[in-house]
Amino acid sequence: MTHLTNHLAGQAAEEAVEADYVRRGHRVAARRWRGSRGEIDLVMRSDEGLVFIEVKKSRSFARAAERLSRAQMQRIYGAASEFLAGEPDGQNTALRFDVALLDQSGQMKIIENAIGF
Structure with missing residues (x-):
């Protein structure tokens, strides 16, 4: 796959994941958010906090x-x-880290609380 093909496939995967979260009542807080330490593909907001x-x-x-x-x-x-x-409650904001896996057929598996420290 070329770099452009990989980029477009990654973008399509992120859009599919975003749509899944929106269907489940989440709102988009940020897409491909970049800080000095790295990038986060999606940040979603729910009544429980950030994902x-x-x-x-x-x-x-x-x-x-x-x-x-x-x-x-x-x-x-x-x-x-x-x-x-940038959040009102700062580091005290309720949050979790999910990983969304997609296979070559477009099937999706969401693993909630996948990254813990």
């Missing part, structure tokens, strides 16, 4: 999950901490 979502697409769910490294989890956590600086 930081990392989207991974590959041939299979297992292959997609393997693409999430410990270093990347640390970057996501750091970027989320930066994002929280």
Whole structure:
């Protein structure tokens, strides 16, 4: 796959995940939010708080999950901490970290609270 093809596939995956969360009552807080420590694919808001979502697409769910490294989890956590600086409750904001896995057929698996520190 070319870089452009990968980019477009990733963007389509993120849009599918966003639509799934919106259907379940979440609102978009940010897309591809970038801080000095890293990028977060999606930040969704619900009545319970914020959901930081990392989207991974590959041939299979297992292959997609393997693409999430410990270093990347640390970057996501750091970027989320930066994002929280702009929230009214700051670091005390209720939140969770989800991972959305997509396989080559477009099937989706959401793992809530997938990243914990």
